[in-house]
Amino acid sequence: MKLMSKCRVALLVATALGMSACNDGKDGNDGLPGAPWVPPVVTTSAVAKVMEWQYAEGVVNVEFSVENQDGVPVEDLDKVQLMSTIKNEAGLLADTVDVTWVAGDDNAPGTLTHAGEGIYNLSMPHEAATSESIGTGYIRPGNGENGMPRTKRVMFTKNDYYAQVSTTDDAKCVACHGEFEDATSNATWGWHQHHHAIDNDQEVIIVEACLVCHTQTEQKDGGWAENTMAMLGHGYKYDDDGVIQASGHASLSTSYSMDKYRCSTCHVDDVVFTASLNGCATCHADLQDADKDLTVNHSNFTDLDCATCHNSFQHEHENGANRDEALNRYNFEIISVVRSEDKATIEVTTKATDSEGKVVDINALTDASPNGWATVMRNGEAMLPGRDEGHVARAKTAPIAGENGEVTYIITHALPYVEGEVLVGGVDGRISYTHRWGYPANAPISVSNIKDVRRTSSDGMKCLTCHTEGLDGHGSARGGFDLGGDACTQCHSAYNWAPGKTQDDGTIGDYAMAWGPFVHNMHFGAYKQDRGLNDMPTTDRNMPVDCQACHTGMIDLEDVAPAVVLNGMDESSVYGITAISANCATCHTGDAAKNHMIQQGGDFNVAITPEADIHTGESGDFAVFDPAPITESCSVCHSPARLAEAHNY
Template identity: 25%
Template sequence: MKVLNKRYLALIVAAAMGVSACGSDGKDGADGEDGAPGPGPNPPTVEASEITNVEVINHVIEEGKVTFEFQITNEDDALIVGLQKANAELSAMTENGIARSRDSYEGVQVGGSASETTEGASLTVLDNGNYEFVAPMPHVTAGTDGIVRLAVGGGDAIAKSRYIIVSKPDNVHTTTTETCQSCHVDYAASHLKHPSYTAINTDGETDLVAGCMTCHGNVARDDGGYARNTMQKIGHINHQKFEKDFAPTNCYTCHAEPVINTSIAGNGCSDCHSTDNADIQAIIASSNEFDARAFHANSALIGLEERQNIRANHYTTTSAPYIDDSLVWDNYPQGGWCTTVALFNTEGESEVQLNIGQMYAAGTLTYAGAYIHGHFNDSLVGRPSPRGSDQYIENEDGSRSICYPHLDGLDSSYRLADLVASTRVTFKQFEDDGGYDGVSFTSYSDVVDHTGVKTQEYERRHAVTTDSCTTCHNNETNYHKNGSYTEGGLDCVACHNNGQDRSAKNSAPGFGPMVHSMHWGVGASATDPDGNPNSATKLNAENCVSCHADGIDLNAIPNQFIRAKAFHGGDNTKMASPITANCFACHNDDSALNHMIQQGGSIDEEVVADWYTQPTSESCATCHAEGKSYGIEKFHIFERSF
């Protein structure tokens, strides 16, 4: 088996065509008499490196050994001479999956490993920068297939290279680098176990799963493998309580390719299931095409497919707020503001409008309500409507109108804000879910002035990607109060916005600061409703690309205050400047806060009239916007490594 890189392929083609590297027949060269070729250029060589790059020219698996030919260069692309160290592993494909036995295993051993110190090994210089490494592996035969891994260098002078997956069998794993690093982002840069073992392929791309499987194969140590934890156990067991509303049985989150098992005793199944489970045995035995992903998605326990179908086949619309002077209230003057929510099913050939009132009475829906918000400078700045004063009107077409008393005179602090409505409809899923764990649809209306005239379409800066929440919170349910994880948590903004001084477990105000704190700040120390710690703290907080795939433009953040009770606790409402509020959610020690305050930031301004119209004094973007001398991208990761 031979792998040719582009550099060597070009030389081979040139030689085959009889083309000189200098483009001449040699007659004009310094020593070109009689057509004799002139001296070729001598590429620079070095004896040390800070980075060691490896170009694998070929490898051959033979009886009892694996032979590699490769070239190494340093960070400046200079050829490296004086290499003294190399090591290689081969984890073999067996009837039980990938395995590499330790020398101490007393059964039939498979695979192997070797370094330059192994008896019978040789590391030979072929030319400047070019080497041959013969790695003795007694249990390997010419027909052995498996994952082959190589690394060279190490010591004081020549840095150790990245681990390289030289070859691997087709379909050897059904998870991918992309699915793992959707959460871990760049495992090689993490603080988790063995980050330095993160491997690349011969094209220089991260091959995370194959690199891990070289040691953590499908066979555990006591059964002839290398590590006690197989890759399946790491994925299936170690991630079961990864995060609130993370369903390990939503296999599609990690398994991009079909997972075909023919026996419950096979790889993966026995990690979670008893091997004598007759029902599951029967299901697996019924078809050689059995895809374990689909089986778990259909599981009645989690109802994942049902929730996915509900979300895929429904949507809602929300009308702009409008005045209805016929409304009568017990404690308020006649008249008020309304918005109308309609629910549609798109499952058939043509979409159908559903009757919200009937579905609510039947228990199919557990919630169908709305709020009227203040809207200023593309931000939600609170709710001027009195809490608990809403009344519902069921319309003949099946829509529902939700109405509040007239706003003028009730709360004069919103006189400079326009109005926008948000609605939420929730499908019930479980008998004991309290109405929250179903599937919700939230939508926002156009914006109107205080006479009901449209001023603009709804806009709200939302700097996260659509799937930034559902990558981890993958079970298609809601968080709480019917807020959905879809669309990057856009539903949450209806309650957690610039004008709602929510406590959020005393984490932070607003949406962005709350998310930062609940995952990596003071709010992360709290436990979820099941008593589990917030496991997002195990991930690198600086891996902002998990949510902010398009980066962050600090200059685009509206320069207006947000309500900030949660920074202080109790019932005292204050104001905070927005960048300071977001940064302080994680960087919350005294020195960090002092730095922010010195640059005009604040978390404890007293609330003033028309507070949402007042500009702040923070100047964070001057130094920390992307591209600046202390740009945010220099300290946080906004690009993926794959």
């Protein structure tokens, strides 16, 4: 009670005093002004630029500047990393140091001097350095105790000390691997794809940054990393047991991926580099095999010996020159694809010119075997009742010569004429040449009007960013990527029910051959997994799809051709899948996703009945499957904007 009374009394007194202080209704006097102060500089990110740098006896000196995100000079830098790699006596990048200066650490190497206005002079030990050294490297300020995050790696500027290695165009790396600044530590191709650098203009530097660590010399021979840049670029690396294994790019040297002998896929046209045993052996695997009957025995050679014979002229690799000559030997042009006057056949008129633009007599060609093909478009896709379960109809006789070098192929077993029909046709075939190793080879002919008559949501030429020109496919008669993926759509149609390829266990994969589902499937679907194909080179494993690698512009599901996608093992087992669902289900494979598609009109088991009339094709009679189109309602919710947001394009 006493305590309660005391509290109550205190409250009453305080209230009374407070009321008495304000009972005149006036404010009190202002207090004294506070002491002047400068608000602290808050740095959330920073940009560094290399101003000058040079090698000297046992050191590398770098003058650089650092500013924060607001352009304010950073005056309290307390940590900076430097990596530097110097060429050895053989002219190869080999000797590397990775050193970090830390303020207050007596054991930290080197010195850092602040010149004011965010400018610093860094001097770091590099034992192999002399005033005559040539090398490369980068700095990376930040991540100390002052709260400034680390900057990007900033490359040394190109001066008289800089080791310029002109081999690869960074844009070619980006074409397959994606934008390196978007890469995470979980990137699909290379866990440290995010280890790129920048120059003073903040432009991304890739290959030259990689060379700082992945030098031209293996670790066992004095280099920094086990795997040299040549090894990684040509598809080899050491495994955990110290054995060199094929990896990465090596597995891309297949018919439908990358031409191993087309150096320009990655390299610039005018390659400048220093020959080394390590670099050359990545392609010339038996270079130092004493038991091989080589013109010159290299088994006891060292890197110093290479320069004796191999100057810049020896580095002019053929780079697929013979194949390029064949690909460019003749240029075929489609003049028209029309019905004959009696509507019974389709006529494909074409002409060809040589590399000098002169018209050639197609019927007189002995080094090429072009042939015309054509079919009818139905519901936005090519009908394929040809020589077997899924191919276009082809000419069975030589073309008829016309004026001005034009010839006309007659497609005698085309589908019957239908009022208002749209025709697709072209020329494919082979052009023969001699491979650089002496054996006969063929390059494909691929030309058609497919781009004019078929809707697409991607640019087929984007295929060439990862897949090289002139690749073999289907016996070198077609399937080359010279027209990009567009050339493939003439046969990979919704009407192509051809069964999937045979698996290793002898079974046949149940995969739709229509181009959209097929491409999605082989890049990241069941087809890819079952056949052990490579991952798509995305910037993060958690994002298995990089849609913009293939797609261009807006994707509007209302524009999707409503042709039912056929699939089957033989003519008696053909069934259908609605078009949008066939594409989406290659990635969205779960039951919940498929049920959602079904609710929007999708169907994964459309009953298909062949037409009553049998079609007489090139080499037999075939059933014609032409189901009525089915429209799905996906576009009601999945607008182009929502699709773009969900799929990052």
